[in-house]
Amino acid sequence: MTSASAAGFCFRLVRRQLVLGLRRPVDLGNPLLFFAMVVALFPLGLGPAPDTLADFAPGILWIVALLSNLLTSDAVFRSDLEDGSLEQLLLAPQPLYFSALAYVLAHWLLTGLLLGLASPVFALMLGLAPAAIPALAFSLLLGTAVLSLIGGIGGALTVGLKRGGMLISLLILPFYMPVLIFGSSAVQAALNGTPAGPYLAILGALLCISIALAPMAIAAGLRISVDT
Amino acid sequence: MLRARELGLERGGRQLFSGIELELERGQLVQVEGANGAGKTSLLRILAGLSRYGFSGSVERFTPQLFLGHQSAVKGLLTPRENLAWHVAGEAGFSAEAIDAALAAVNLYGYEDVPSHALSAGQHRRVNLARLFLTRAPLWLLDEPFTAIDRTGVAVLEARLLAHLQHGGGVLLTSHQPVAVAYPLLRLDLATGALQ
Incomplete structure (x- = not known):
């Protein structure tokens, strides 16, 4: 029996996930809406003084991005486990490593990419200096990809559980911390007029190591979750 | 085997x-x-x-084996044609005609482009079983x-x-x-x- 090439299979998997995502625009809009609402809450809590808000803006934007990613990681594999698609994926002859990577890529395209592209608007809502906006957008684009990979591990491990929401936070939030630290530092550096490049480079390095390791953990997590 | x-x-x-x-x-x-x-x-x-x-x-x-479980693995948001095309994506080289012929074989002719959530449980099952007309396992x-x-x-x-x-x-x-x-x-x- 001839089997399809891993690359072709992954391409079809990404396309399938994107089609599914685009046919449910609500799922696409939810993380962005969540982001907008939480960002809108901060002026109410901290007071509307533009200076205070601008000071906190890098941290706020990064923490909200992290939470919005956490919110969606839970659902990456859920519907596929419930309808049996996941067990068919596990039985496919193609390596699960690449399939896991394809799932995460599709998740990032539908969440992190949109968030990174929309982030300048949210930055202006908080009065972030325009000079820091490119650093914010780049750090979010790089960082959310790492978050999606780590979140995929949590999603794969908790997909078999009825209420995985709390557990997934406990599992993956500690691994989110380096991304948060270097992501917000990049924006802070750009604000202070120092180069953001080194921080972005570290985010890039985190992305490389996550691409290498996270799909293995996701694949193992999926096998455990399906093996009931 | x-x-x-x-x-x-x-x-x-x-x-x-x-x-x-x-x-x-x-x-x-x-x-x-x-x-x-x-x-x-x-x-x-x-x-x-x-x-x-x-x-x-x-x-x-x-x-190589083909395992079909209790669950039909059919996505409501995809049409039967898209569902089946994905189900057989692991095996190489199925033309669009072959996929349509498999759907016709399980009496889903005319339903290829209907969103699957509009189909019954039995029809979901048929989409799943259409794989048997394609697979080389x-x-x-x-x-x-x-x-x-x-x-x-x-x-x-x-x-x-x-x-x-x-x-x-x-x-x-x-x-x-x-x-x-x-x-x-x-x-x-x-x-x-x-x-x-």
Whole structure:
């Protein structure tokens, strides 16, 4: 029996996930809406003084991005486990490593990419200096990809559980911390007029190591979750 | 095509089955029998390789397999055509015509482009079973393939099973209904482990 090439299979998997995502625009809009609402809450809590808000803006934007990613990681594999698609994926002859990577890529395209592209608007809502906006957008684009990979591990491990929401936070939030630290530092550096490049480079390095390791953990997590 | 030795499974402190010996040859049709909760689905999942831990014994697989479980793996947001195209994406080279022909074979002609959430449970099942008209896997592991399917659908399915067996394929299935295929049928009784 001839089997399809891993690359072709992954391409079809990404396309399938994107089609599914685009046919449910609500799922696409939810993380962005969540982001907008939480960002809108901060002026109410901290007071509307533009200076205070601008000071906190890098941290706020990064923490909200992290939470919005956490919110969606839970659902990456859920519907596929419930309808049996996941067990068919596990039985496919193609390596699960690449399939896991394809799932995460599709998740990032539908969440992190949109968030990174929309982030300048949210930055202006908080009065972030325009000079820091490119650093914010780049750090979010790089960082959310790492978050999606780590979140995929949590999603794969908790997909078999009825209420995985709390557990997934406990599992993956500690691994989110380096991304948060270097992501917000990049924006802070750009604000202070120092180069953001080194921080972005570290985010890039985190992305490389996550691409290498996270799909293995996701694949193992999926096998455990399906093996009931 | 498949060899299982000394298979045993314990779930929740109860021994579901033990000492199952199974050697499936080309052109064999095996029906796994047992009451509800006897472990038929668990056995199929072990044989398919979905359950890797928690059982005793060993399984050797010599040919590619097709496993169809209880769940139809049909996405409501995709059309039957898109669903089936994804189901067979792991095997290379199926033309759009071949996929449409498979859908026609399970009487889904005219439904190819309807979103699957508008279809019934039986039609979801048919989308799933359309795979049998495309796959090149020689060994089929089918868990309750006749569930939710009407009488004409069952006849279509039985004809497909017969054709597959006559071409040297192997089929292992669970079913609570009698399998009316004009072909020698081996029965595997999970309670005793006897194959006859």
